[in-house]
Amino acid sequence: SQKIEQNSEALNIQEGKTATLTCNYTNYSPAYLQWYRQDPGRGPVFLLLIRENEKEKRKERLKVTFDTTLKQSLFHITASQPADSATYLCALDPSTGFQKLVFGTGTRLLVSP
Amino acid sequence: DGGITQSPKYLFRKEGQNVTLSCEQNLNHDAMYWYRQDPGQGLRLIYYSQIVNDFQKGDIAEGYSVSREKKESFPLTVTSAQKNPTAFYLCASSMGVGATNEKLFFGSGTQLSVL
Numbered sequence: 001s002q003k004i005e006q007n008s009e010a011l012n013i014q015e016g017k018t019a020t021l022t023c024n025y026t027n028y029s030p031a032y033l034q035w036y037r038q039d040p041g042r043g044p045v046f047l048l049l050i051r052e053n054e055k056e057k058r059k060e061r062l063k064v065t066f067d068t069t070l071k072q073s074l075f076h077i078t079a080s081q082p083a084d085s086a087t088y089l090c091a092l093d094p095s096t097g098f099q100k101l102v103f104g105t106g107t108r109l110l111v112s113p
Numbered sequence: 114d115g116g117i118t119q120s121p122k123y124l125f126r127k128e129g130q131n132v133t134l135s136c137e138q139n140l141n142h143d144a145m146y147w148y149r150q151d152p153g154q155g156l157r158l159i160y161y162s163q164i165v166n167d168f169q170k171g172d173i174a175e176g177y178s179v180s181r182e183k184k185e186s187f188p189l190t191v192t193s194a195q196k197n198p199t200a201f202y203l204c205a206s207s208m209g210v211g212a213t214n215e216k217l218f219f220g221s222g223t224q225l226s227v228l
Contacts, residue, residue, distance in 0.1 A: 008153065034216060043117075043203050043219030044156075089155070093215070100171065101217065103148075103155035 002027040006090060006104040013080055014112055021075040021107045023090035028102070030092035033066055033073050038087045038106065047088075048075075080111045116140065119204050119220035125228050126191065126198060134189045134223045136204035143209030145187040146217065149173060150201040159202075162187055163209060191225060199226050 003026045013019050023033070032051045036044035050057045050066045050073065057064045063076040077084050087108045091101040117138045126132045138145065144163050148156040158171030162181040176195025181187055187206075191198045201224050205217040 004155065036217075041222065041224075043119075043205070043221050044217075045219070046216040049216060091156075091217075100146075100158055100161060105153060105155045 004092060004102055004104045006107045008105055010108040010110055012110045012112065015081060017080055019077040019080045019109055021088050023073040023104055025071050025092060028092055028094055031095050032093050034091045035064055035075050036089040036091065038089055044089055082111045082113055085109055085111050117204055117206055117218055117220035119223050121223060124223055124225045126225060127228050129193045131190055131192050134202055136187045136220060138185050138206045140206055140218060142206035144207045146205045147179065147189045148203045148205065150203060156203065
């Protein structure tokens, strides 16, 4: 069956450290993968998109990698801050002809001062 | 400011009642979507629309209905046939077919609860 999985346990780290979140998928061949940030009671906000032919994408303190062999994407936040505390969702395009993103369950990140 | 507006923020439904969630966008996007979010689950697609006057069922359309009479509006009706409607409902839009950067823009959501 098709699955997209993120660690359901919250990730607790100290301010200034690098946070690394994982997104694994099974039985998909996505053309691209996206990462979103969601705060409690709010809608997700787009952060980064990485295509299947790109290994790495950066935006300020954010970095995303995409390994189509391992069927995995890693999302890194360097020099993390308490304001980075949120739930991070990965989403992939299942390449069904029209974009109908499939979302993971999200991983909650807690950054302590 | 451009964006997506969902209303109301909180909604309560009585047994046997239909309720309608509003979604309006001023981004001039062709495509619009409705997702449902339950605790511990990923966003699940209810309905989507690629263009005005056209819409398709998503993965969990049973008990829901939509219309797309105007480009900027995509209301969702939760009917009495939906037996477990309590959830956080998210409306989203994207530029549409043919765009190279198909990120979604989300509204701030409607929390629907059953009385």
